[in-house]
Each structure stands twice: as structure tokens, then as C-alpha cells.
Amino acid sequence: MTSTRAIRTVHSVAALRDQVRHWRTDGKRIALVPTMGALHAGHVALMDVARAKADRVIVSIFVNPTQFAPTEDLSRYPRTLDSDLDKADSAGVELAFVPDVAQMYPEGFCTTISLAGPALGLETDFRPTHFAGVATVVAKLLIQALPDVALFGEKDYQQLQVIARMARDLDLPVDVVGVPTVREPDGLALSSRNVYLSREDRKAAPALHRALTAAAMRIGRDAITAPAIAEARAAITAAGFDLDYVEARHAETLAPISSSEEGPVRLLVAARIGSTRLIDNIPV
Incomplete structure (x- = not known):
């Protein structure tokens, strides 16, 4: 009350x-x-x-x-x-x-x-x-x-x-x-716009976080960002998203970055599934 x-x-x-x-x-x-x-x-x-x-x-x-x-x-x-x-x-x-x-x-x-x-x-x-x-x-x-x-x-x-x-x-x-971002148990970042997701789109949505996590692991191992970003792009598209961007950026300036040797890396993504646009990001 x-x-x-x-x-x-x-x-x-x-x-x-x-x-x-x-x-x-x-x-x-x-x-x-x-x-x-x-x-x-x-x-x-x-x-x-x-x-x-x-x-x-x-x-x-x-x-x-x-x-x-x-x-x-x-x-x-x-x-x-x-x-x-x-x-x-x-x-x-x-x-x-x-x-x-x-x-x-x-x-x-x-x-x-x-x-x-x-x-x-x-x-x-x-x-x-x-x-x-x-x-x-x-x-x-x-x-x-x-x-x-x-x-x-x-x-x-x-x-x-x-x-x-x-x-x-x-x-x-x-x-x-x-x-830090608060997530659902399956990795989906909490957002006020998640209420727009259909049941099927909600099942697919955690693919964003999975793709970023896999990319971060590869960059952590290999340093170079381009192959990891290409893999993430393919995985996100295969999950049914229309991708706006998935990129590796300097974590402080957000300038494009090609290797973790250039500074701290942040991976950022924005993509649409159904009528809903989702964004997410993780550090490397």
C-alpha cells in the first residue's frame, strides 16, 4: 500500500x-x-x-x-x-x-x-x-x-x-x-525491454552472452580480436538475431582495438530478435 x-x-x-x-x-x-x-x-x-x-x-x-x-x-x-x-x-x-x-x-x-x-x-x-x-x-x-x-x-x-x-x-x-551487469541464470542481461521478448525469442536471447563469452576467451588466449569477433558475429546470426554490431573496443576510450596488447578490451554487442533490440557487453 x-x-x-x-x-x-x-x-x-x-x-x-x-x-x-x-x-x-x-x-x-x-x-x-x-x-x-x-x-x-x-x-x-x-x-x-x-x-x-x-x-x-x-x-x-x-x-x-x-x-x-x-x-x-x-x-x-x-x-x-x-x-x-x-x-x-x-x-x-x-x-x-x-x-x-x-x-x-x-x-x-x-x-x-x-x-x-x-x-x-x-x-x-x-x-x-x-x-x-x-x-x-x-x-x-x-x-x-x-x-x-x-x-x-x-x-x-x-x-x-x-x-x-x-x-x-x-x-x-x-x-x-x-x-556490474545483473544477469538471469542463463546469462541474459536484465533489461526493462526484456518484457517485449516472445517465449521463443527469450529462449534464443542468451546466445548474445554466450557468443561474447566465447570471444573473450579466445582473445584472452590469442590476443588478436578479429578472429574472435568474426566467430561471435557468425554465432549471433545463427541464433536468429539481426546484428547491428559486435565489436572489440578499448575499455576506457571505446576506440577500436585490434589486440589485447593495446590495452584493456571490452566486447560490445547490439542485435535484434523479433521486435526487441538487446545490447550487452563483457570485459576480456
Whole structure:
């Protein structure tokens, strides 16, 4: 029941800042977990790390329209606010910031963040406006809440690197922390979009993680990335996916990398099965 929740919910930047100001006065360390709702165990893992790193935890719940292209699933994106608040409350989160579009993008809003570096390639080749929308809304949330630490899942690894680079470049006073991907027992990375998978597609979906794991093992043995990536591409296609990309990148800069001797390697994949686009990544 809503009335039994300990978590406080606010809808305006003014109310968010008022609560943060009180916590700051009391000397509290603050963590922020930005989300688009449809919370699952992966989000709860972020909240658990946030609780370990701070005295007070804020979860933002906002389906950000600027990171969706006109052809993408903004209208279909799952919205489960009551369940989300229950999960956040059970995880010990003190405050939920739940703004509407008008609060985040008031009339006349016309500012976005221009990106390069880790934002180039991979997702940008298929969703060219995506990271500008992500970076803009995350920058706003970090400025609105001014947390000491902000938690992001490694499942969206390129997003994590883009946000970390943005925070450094703009001197935002926040520690951006990545939290390892939470998986189903068969290896499928938890995602709010997994609810779109048909029964048959769900059975096939773990092939992404299996292909990445096999590629990581081969690169670990042979160092060269190209043969392992070719094998992964063939395995993913054979499993019934339409592949957008599977690549080996430098784990920090996300620059293309041809050998593990050039630096730490991250393998990243995006592919569609049925009507659902899945992404995943693992370290080598």
C-alpha cells in the first residue's frame, strides 16, 4: 500500500533541492540512481551500491523523450510507477524524484550537450541522437540533485563511459560509478525491454552472452580480436538475431582495438530478435 511506504516522492526540482539542502545541512553524503522506471533487480543492485556509498539515496524516475528517435519505442516503454516506488522503498531509498516532461523540458528549452570521444560509433551509428538526449538529461539530473556519487549499470557500457567523460569534462562534482551487469541464470542481461521478448525469442536471447563469452576467451588466449569477433558475429546470426554490431573496443576510450596488447578490451554487442533490440557487453 502506498500509505505504508517510507520513501518520499517529489515532482519538482524545487522540492528535490529543498530536501537535498536539508541533508547537506546535516552533513549527509548523497547518492543518485537515475532511471527510466520499469525497475528490476539490476536497478535494485544500483540502489544497494548507492546505500553502501552514501547516507541518503535518491532515485529519479523519468522516461526521457529526447533519447528516443521518432521510430523508437517511447510510447511502448513500460511505465510501472507504483511497482517502481515499492522496489525503491524496499531497497531503502529515501527519495524518489518523479518529474514530468514539462518540469525537465519547460517551454522554450533548446540546449543540448555535444559529444565526441566514447560517444562515437557503436550505438551512435544506429541511434545518432540517442546520447545527446542521454547526456543532456543526466547533466540536468546531476545539477538538480548535486549528488556526491551517481550509479549507472555497466549493461549500458557505452552510456556509462559517455556520462563519466561528460562529468569529467564539465567539472561536475560527482563520482560516476559503474555497477556490474545483473544477469538471469542463463546469462541474459536484465533489461526493462526484456518484457517485449516472445517465449521463443527469450529462449534464443542468451546466445548474445554466450557468443561474447566465447570471444573473450579466445582473445584472452590469442590476443588478436578479429578472429574472435568474426566467430561471435557468425554465432549471433545463427541464433536468429539481426546484428547491428559486435565489436572489440578499448575499455576506457571505446576506440577500436585490434589486440589485447593495446590495452584493456571490452566486447560490445547490439542485435535484434523479433521486435526487441538487446545490447550487452563483457570485459576480456
